[in-house]
Amino acid sequence: xxxxxxxxxxxxxxxxxxxxxxxxxxxxxxxxxxxxxxxxxxxxxxxxxxxxxxxxxxxxxxxxxxxxxxxxxxxxxxxxxxxxxxxxxxxxxxxxxxxxxxxxxxxxxxxxxxxxxxxxxxxxxxxxxxxxxxxxxxxxxxxxxxxxxxxxxxxxxxxxxxxxxxxxxxxxxxxxxxxxxxxxxxxxxxxxxxxxxxxxxxxxxxxxxxxxxxxxxxxxxxxxxxxxxxxxxxxxxxxxxxxxxxxxxxxxxxxxxxxxxxxxxxxxxxxxxxxxxxxxxxxxxxxxxxxxxxxxxxxxxxxxxxxxxxxxxxxxxxxxxxxxxxxxxxxxxxxxxxxxxxxxxxxxxxxxxxxxxxxxxxxxxxxxxxxxxxxxxxxxxxxxxxxxxxxxxxxxxxxxxxxxxxxxxxxxxxxxxxxxxxxxxxxxxxxxxxxxxxxxxxxxxxxxxxxxxxxxxxxxxxxxxxxxxxxxxxxxxxxxxxxxxxxxxxxxxxxxxxxxxxxxxxxxxxxxxxxxxxxxxxxxxxxxxxxxxxxxxxxxxxxxxxxxxxxxxxxxxxxxxxxxxxxxxxxxxxxxxxxxxxxxxxxxxxxxxxxxxxxxxxxxxxxxxxxxxxxxxxxxxxxxxxxxxxxxxxxxxxxxxxxxxxxxxxxxxxxxxxxxxxxxxxxxxxxxxxxxxxxxxxxxxxxxxxxxxxxxxxxxxxxx
Amino acid sequence: xxxxxxxxxxxxxxxxxxxxxxxxxxxxxxxxxxxxxxxxxxxxxxxxxxxxxxxxxxxxxxxxxxxxxxxxxxxxxxxxxxxxxxxxxxxxxxxxxxxxxxxxxxx
Numbered sequence: 001x002x003x004x005x006x007x008x009x010x011x012x013x014x015x016x017x018x019x020x021x022x023x024x025x026x027x028x029x030x031x032x033x034x035x036x037x038x039x040x041x042x043x044x045x046x047x048x049x050x051x052x053x054x055x056x057x058x059x060x061x062x063x064x065x066x067x068x069x070x071x072x073x074x075x076x077x078x079x080x081x082x083x084x085x086x087x088x089x090x091x092x093x094x095x096x097x098x099x100x101x102x103x104x105x106x107x108x109x110x111x112x113x114x115x116x117x118x119x120x121x122x123x124x125x126x127x128x129x130x131x132x133x134x135x136x137x138x139x140x141x142x143x144x145x146x147x148x149x150x151x152x153x154x155x156x157x158x159x160x161x162x163x164x165x166x167x168x169x170x171x172x173x174x175x176x177x178x179x180x181x182x183x184x185x186x187x188x189x190x191x192x193x194x195x196x197x198x199x200x201x202x203x204x205x206x207x208x209x210x211x212x213x214x215x216x217x218x219x220x221x222x223x224x225x226x227x228x229x230x231x232x233x234x235x236x237x238x239x240x241x242x243x244x245x246x247x248x249x250x251x252x253x254x255x256x257x258x259x260x261x262x263x264x265x266x267x268x269x270x271x272x273x274x275x276x277x278x279x280x281x282x283x284x285x286x287x288x289x290x291x292x293x294x295x296x297x298x299x300x301x302x303x304x305x306x307x308x309x310x311x312x313x314x315x316x317x318x319x320x321x322x323x324x325x326x327x328x329x330x331x332x333x334x335x336x337x338x339x340x341x342x343x344x345x346x347x348x349x350x351x352x353x354x355x356x357x358x359x360x361x362x363x364x365x366x367x368x369x370x371x372x373x374x375x376x377x378x379x380x381x382x383x384x385x386x387x388x389x390x391x392x393x394x395x396x397x398x399x400x401x402x403x404x405x406x407x408x409x410x411x412x413x414x415x416x417x418x419x420x421x422x423x424x425x426x427x428x429x430x431x432x433x434x435x436x437x438x439x440x441x442x443x444x445x446x447x448x449x450x451x452x453x454x455x456x457x458x459x460x461x462x463x464x465x466x467x468x469x470x471x472x473x474x475x476x477x478x479x480x481x482x483x484x485x486x487x488x489x490x491x492x493x494x495x496x497x498x499x500x501x502x503x504x505x506x507x508x509x510x511x512x513x514x515x516x517x518x519x520x521x522x523x524x525x526x527x528x529x530x531x532x533x534x535x536x537x538x539x540x541x542x543x544x545x546x547x548x549x550x551x552x553x554x555x556x557x558x559x560x561x562x563x564x565x566x567x568x569x570x571x572x573x574x575x576x577x578x579x580x581x582x583x584x585x586x587x588x589x590x591x592x593x594x595x596x597x598x599x600x601x602x603x604x605x606x607x608x609x610x611x612x613x614x615x616x617x618x619x620x621x622x623x624x625x626x627x628x629x630x631x632x633x634x635x636x637x638x639x640x641x642x643x644x645x646x647x648x649x650x651x652x653x654x655x656x657x658x659x660x661x662x663x664x665x666x667x668x669x670x671x672x673x674x675x676x677x678x679x680x681x682x683x684x685x686x687x688x689x690x691x692x693x694x695x696x697x698x699x700x701x702x703x704x
Numbered sequence: 705x706x707x708x709x710x711x712x713x714x715x716x717x718x719x720x721x722x723x724x725x726x727x728x729x730x731x732x733x734x735x736x737x738x739x740x741x742x743x744x745x746x747x748x749x750x751x752x753x754x755x756x757x758x759x760x761x762x763x764x765x766x767x768x769x770x771x772x773x774x775x776x777x778x779x780x781x782x783x784x785x786x787x788x789x790x791x792x793x794x795x796x797x798x799x800x801x802x803x804x805x806x807x808x809x810x811x
Contacts, residue, residue, distance in 0.1 A: 165730050165733075165762065165763045168730075170761050170762050170763075171798065172762045172765070172794050172797060172798060175797045175798060186797065186798065188799035188800050188803070190769055190803060193769060193770050194770070195770070196737065196740060196741055196744050196770045196774050197741060197744075199737065199767070199770055201733035201734045201736070201737040201763060201767060202730060202734070204763070204766070206762070206766055206798070206800075208798070
């Protein structure tokens, strides 16, 4: 039998852990220290708990150890033993960052930032070490029940039902998780083992008594058993000696009346919902079957419905790797090509004598299209995946800059191709940071300007035709026309005072342009909007900017829904067909002699109404020899990218079509001025022109 | 290098080796039980070769416990050969190292 590739489980663990971190982060951001919500704390706790369990199972010890501290703190919060403070939330948020970097390091096999991890874990340790006495009882009703310190250890009797294995559970995993809480002494009861010939291989005959020496709450242990609570008899009680300790804690210890015999399954975990008997002597003297440390809130009872709600929400989806989906998309792409080839072949046939064939082909055409759309939709993710990171970005930055900012997000459910989502995240972050740093004014300035002290940044997404439009707007000061102009002059960029606002705003996309008076670590590092713009253009998108002084600015990003299919114009250059991305095409025309001008450096331009556009002979760029050289004999296609235009000379326009993009880079190598390739209906391979690069080159050559 | 025909007629070795598969997940428990059942009554010393065990479920550990217990009760010998860390740690976590006589097993 081949050895098991454990890494295939790793991927799922990492995927789920990163999702868990997102849950923690958004939960922490939602958490209001003045009125902490049990449900939110529980959700954060559960996420941390799952990460810890998984990390332990897969042997990522650093992650497991770190999460353990985090979990302990969260456990104290959710059991009401610790009030939620802003400081705690800050440390927890930083812990989320540390965990993310630890997990990334574990996933990529790279070096983890142990220094930060150590620092944050010391902070967590310090918080945990804070005396419990400083904790106030959260509600007056519980004021008479002093907060209990966790006992030094717990005795756990774990008697699985025979069907426990069949439900996918493994006591090994459970006990391993327990050992993450502390040192465990495990005694296995093998009395019920049958003879090998009589044994049912998937029935559980073993049971365990575990003495766990851990400074944790009962809930932490109960949580380890959360998945098997209905499939085992379980009792968790303090280790001897702990209950007898003469502390006020005993008042909070509840012994449930049971003779120490069998216990109804799950009874232990449900116990907190029954009224606790305030009977310290029973706890101290007898042998309490079950003990609950109560800190003021029915923590476990509150956590149960949440768990079931979470579970019920999981039913509708399965996790599929992107490679599988990409393979599927690729296959559908092939199918589209085959279908187009069939269609093309059939064109030579007589439609009357081949009517049935034509009907069949039409049906194939329709079905292929529907299939293609359906498959593409599996790659679509709500833009929420990107938007969800911004509450954190805004919160951290606003507090760093001493600004008051609220973030509004609209249209989070708008769907976008996964690859676009991944690549839009950084540019968007930059825009949001910019808005916060340069756009939104300080509370004093805002108040002086008659605006509310709290600024607003709005992120919205919507579909428009085959595109998605993402808008980042703020109600800040707006762009400063004068400052941009003076900065541009400083950098030697050609400007004039009469420039239209739109043209002035475009200046901020110039490389290295920053108007920040002071270089901060927030923005204004000199790499900025030009990088944003290049990123957006690399996604075949466009970016527009509008601004009104004192009212704020608005940046509009328009992106294609997917990077796998392109609306293209097929053009012929000599004997070759090339595809020009349609969104770069402004117009096409047959130039007249008077429109053509030759410059001193051999370059040619074409006059289009009031402007001169450089002429680029694509045949030279691509080394096609038998193509038209005289612009008047061919067609020029005016391409635009990044605000610049060129006129590309081609022999003929062939038609418009949707093409499936095949990467040339991954199948061959990167070719200058070519962004990819596609297979045409006749089986011929056509190169897709990289309009942005051609425009850049053309403009540069012309300027030279 | 031809061997003398006599070598082939030697008495059966006093040891039988049972190689444990790398994957002892619960989904393989039934196969594993059959594999063990084939050897449980083997009068020879059975050597459990566990060097390749890289994934193990409690169900498999339980079967090993039953196997060793049955053999011990019948006065038969069972030994380990290079039990993998996965197996050792699982047995130790489940508190059955002693029953499986893994504890006294060297590296």
